[in-house]
Amino acid sequence: MTDAELLALFVQRDERAVAETQAKYGRLCRQVAYGILANQQDAEEITNDVLMRAWDVLPQEQPKNLGAFLAVMTRNLSTNRLDQYTAQRRGGGARPAVLDELAECTASAENVEHTVDARMLDDALRQFLDALPAEQRTVFVLRYYYALPLPEIAARKQIGVSKVKVMLMRLRKRLNEHLKKEGFL
Amino acid sequence: MTERELFDAIGRLPEHYRTEALALEQPCTEQKNEIDALFDSASHTEAVQYRKAPEPEKPVNRPVAVLRKTVPQKPQKSGILGLTAIAAAVALTVGVFAWKMRQDSEMQGNSAAMPGSSADYVQQSDIPAETVTMLPEEQSGSSTQTTGQTDGIPLPEDVPDADEMFTPSPDPTGKNGGVNTMGGHGLLKTVSNTPGTLILEDDDNWYINGGTRISKTVHNANGHLYGELLCQKPGCAHQLDDCPYFNCHNRLLSDGKNLYMTGAKLDGVPNLDQTLFKQDESGIFEPFFSPDLYKRVITSFKQNNQLTEISYAYVLQLGDTDTFYIALRATFYNAANTANEVRLFGVLLDKKSDRFAITLYSDGKPLYDAEHELLYLFESDGNYYPRYYNACIYDMKQIALSYDPEQDVTEPAEMISVFHAYTLLDGKLYYYNDCTDAAYRLLPGECSLYCYDPEKDRDHAVMLLEEKTNRMDITAADGRLYYRTHASVGKDKICSCAPDLTDEQVVYETPQVIRNLYPIEDPAFIHIDAEASIFLLDGTEEKIDASFYD
Structure with a gap:
């Protein structure tokens, strides 16, 4: 499915948008999150958060590159979580x-x-x-x-x-x- | 400035940098799936679905490798096994070397003519030459069943079952006093294990590169120790397992300490069995892998369920630990039963916990610095000779932690570019830089000699020892560096010096051109000169007539 088709699904509020986006870009998001957080469970959670946020914002946003848009969102959420872990002195002990x-x-x-x-x-x-x-x-x-x-x-x-x-x-x-x-x- | 500030600055990069980087889609579905399998644990749906893809038909029925042995009459033993005798034995290496090179070239010629030869495999491969990943921890508890599923991942059907894998050779080697794999008596031991040279000995003989057996007791009419070719069958191509040369040359590996028997070494003929045996203290070759571990290792290679054949390049025990590094080549088949690619793997095995990690394949002979717990793996940067290597230095203290799949320690602690000759001495790596002309011909006197000292900080770890050095073929023994020099024709020398390059001593001079220098047994050395003669260098010299091999 192309990015344009995915964006159309988001605009139409078709729930397949999330599943299809997960299929196409879920792995990329997990990798970005894992690279920053070094924790697979966190990576999964961040990916789910990204998809949720994409559901919220994508009808208004029309990114040229959906993969980059989601990856940036993933990076930002992952960095925020890393900051939380740093503040809480936890995070599995793994430094990115x-x-x-x-x-x-x-x-x-x-x-x-x-x-x-x-x-x-x-x-x-x-x-x-x-x-x-x-x-x-x-x-x-x-x-x-x-x-x-x-x-x-x-x-x-x-x-x-x-x-x-x-x-x-x-x-x-x-x-x-x-x-x-x-x-x- | 902190790394976090830099990381945040990178995070503020304008959009065009970000989109540029992600502009290209994944170029190859196969590679995508490979990365899926690398990154994803078994819990990820994509990887599981992928691993459940239909498996192509098994291409061939691989014979179970069984080493045949010849049982010659046991020669009379001698209790005198002095260094001179050892050196005299190894001194015949050059003849064997020449003979071996001739045989190898013949074999390569034959091999190249064979469909699906190993040379073809490499040329056809378009997969990155090495892969780095950690295996999911949950796999370590996988089933020991020979078929069925493990944690939802179907085991490849072509993994040899336990009986096939561990069917021992009829008499893989004798116990002490018995007849061993090479037809001699007693435990096979490694005398020398340098790139291109494997010299073994038992109670009766020395075995040079698998090609020659030299009796420790029988002398010829000239008073020299008597040697004979292991394979004396006229016209033998040395490609079948009833050939003793084939067996020794292609199936024995050494890490200098342990001896291993394989289905096929890299320069041997593929399509044999995939198992690996390690000689125990009584001389018996025992299966190296446990059945469960073997299956998990093999399964990890079969991300796309293609069939695999395994051949081994290096096995190295890391000091006295339970950890082993194994460099191996996995041949994959497509649905048409044609070998279509070869992938090179390095596997770190913790035998104690049965856990493993896949890491860099080492083209060059891997080294281990027990003092600093550093593993040196050498990945060649091109196929020409002399080789350039990317030396990837792994801190085993970190690797040990990496068996936790949530930790990413697949990056080497350090990487340096290394030219073809390198050696470890007192925890430091000595090596040359690039010094070849445009045709990759070595330029003697143009190299620089470097030393990598892991005890220094990163910025100062690499030290230039000498520019435009005449030292070549550097090797270490007895706390000193040994090397050959080629000032001009007729002035070749073998010298030694202290690790800081002081206290140079000339060990040997010859009007011949010294081609190679191998450490045999501290502090004995051999070299090979232009006329394929060999000299012993332990302070004495003993020339061996090589005409025997003509």
């Missing part, structure tokens, strides 16, 4: 792998934490991404925005998992250098 990886980018030799202007950081990040070839940029976003697992990224990009690993490792290193150069580290 993407945060561990991003720690490489933020590590500096002096190990001094700077107060970061969010807007400047956003600009620096966009500069970094704009300078990348499309393949590297999309791999970066799939991993660190959507928190997708490496085999999924490899399958989507039709490259080997090891190439994804190496590419990400180099991108983290380059991002670290870029952030140092821009004065964030």
Whole structure:
């Protein structure tokens, strides 16, 4: 079923919309949520929440890319839950792998934490991404925005998992250098 | 700045970045389903439905591998098994090496001509060369039945039943004093296990790369220890299991400590049985997998219910632990009973708890640093020689936790690019960088020698030891690094030095070109020169006439 057909079902308030969306994008949502929360039960709950919210908002929203729309919603809900867990000092004890990886980018030799202007950081990040070839940029976003697992990224990009690993490792290193150069580290 | 601030900044990326990344649909249904199976536990409907897909017809009836043995008359034993004798034995390696290479080329030629040969399989595969996932914990409690369902997942029908899997060879090896697999007496032990070289010994003989048996007691007219080819059948192609060369060369694996018997090694002929045996202390090859564990491992490969054949590349016990790393190749068949792809797997097995994880396949010889509990897996980056590897370093302290399916520790702790030669010494990895020309030919004197020290922080773990080094074929023994140098024609040397490259000592000089250097038994070494002669390097030299093999 195409995105347009799915959106039409939502607009018509046809309950098949949820089931069909679950069939098409449920796995993507679970992967995004799992990548951030590192807990399958949470991933399932977040996915259900996303579908519920989609049912509420999609008649008004007409996203160009339904998958991206749902994935963004999943990321936001997952991040909120991660914040709750952090505040409550629970969450299964598992730290999201993407945060561990991003720690490489933020590590500096002096190990001094700077107060970061969010807007400047956003600009620096966009500069970094704009300078990348499309393949590297999309791999970066799939991993660190959507928190997708490496085999999924490899399958989507039709490259080997090891190439994804190496590419990400180099991108983290380059991002670290870029952030140092821009004065964030 | 914290990683969370960066993560949040990424979360504020404009829409066009996000949509660009997700613009492409999953390119291949098969890959999608593979990822489904990787990510989803059995509780996920999609994966279960997928695994319930009709299974294609079994392509062939695989014979149960049974090692045949020859029982020659037991030669007279000698109590003198000194290092010189060992070295003299291994010194014949070069002849065997040349012979083996010739045989291998013949076999490859034959194999390439065969439909569905292993070479064909690899070329036809378009699946990413390795897969990383964790197996659901709930599978660990699966049924031990040979048929039926396990947690709702139908077991593949072609998993060999217990009787087939564990039908022992009639006499896989003798007990102490009995006749073993190689036809000698006593326990088979590994003398040397380096890439390309497997030298075994028992009470009577040394066995060089499966090709030659050298008696420890019988000398020829020149006073040298007497050797003979294991297979002396004229015109033998070494592809059947009644060939002793085939059996030794294709079915024995060693991790330097344990000896394993397989259905087929990677460079052997596929389509044999899929089992793996490990030699116990009394010399008996016992099934390595429990029936339940074997089924769960095999089931994990059969995400699309295609039929599978397994061949093994490496087995490595991680120190004295109950954990084993196994690199293996699974051949899948399509509905037309044609082998259509090969997937490469690495399996980490915790024999104590019967749990396992699928991780990176190692093309290169895997290494284990017991001191730091680090597993080094080497994935080749291309098919040319010399090889480039992505060395993925796994912290086994983390991997042990990863048997919990809710923890994602499939990422290696560290990755470095490694050129073809590497060795571990005192918990550090020594390796070269890329130093080839455009045609991938090695450029002696252009390499840089690096050291990876896991005790240092990430930014400083990789150290450049020497630029444009003349050291080649680096290997470690006796607390020192050994290597060969090629300053110019007629000035080849084998040298050793301390781990910090100081205290260089020339071990051996030759006017010949030294081609290879293998550690045999600390601190003995052999090298192979341009004329296919071999010298023992334990402070003495003993040249062996290789004309025997012509």
